[in-house]
Amino acid sequence: MQQPFTAEQIQFLDQRYGHKSRDSDAVKQFRSELSQWSKASANENVKATTLINGVYAAIRLKLNLKNMNALSDDMLPQAKQAFEEFRESFGN
Numbered sequence: 001m002q003q004p005f006t007a008e009q010i011q012f013l014d015q016r017y018g019h020k021s022r023d024s025d026a027v028k029q030f031r032s033e034l035s036q037w038s039k040a041s042a043n044e045n046v047k048a049t050t051l052i053n054g055v056y057a058a059i060r061l062k063l064n065l066k067n068m069n070a071l072s073d074d075m076l077p078q079a080k081q082a083f084e085e086f087r088e089s090f091g092n
Helices: 007-017 025-041 048-063 073-090
Strands: none
Touching (some): 025 073
């Protein structure tokens, strides 16, 4: 059985491989807004995860994205529009 990495090993790997997010600040902010909305809109019957997955599916379908990691700054206006349409259709 392998031992887990030590804190020093993890720090070394983070520095070596530049553990950085692919998302720009604008995309991070948008994702944060989506997360806040899903948590605020969740209830006992519909979890926040279900809501966020629905929004992500609507955005991916509208923008023809394989996954949300492909979302870029120039796509944000369309992504925000898809979110607004989703929100209008399904509440809050």
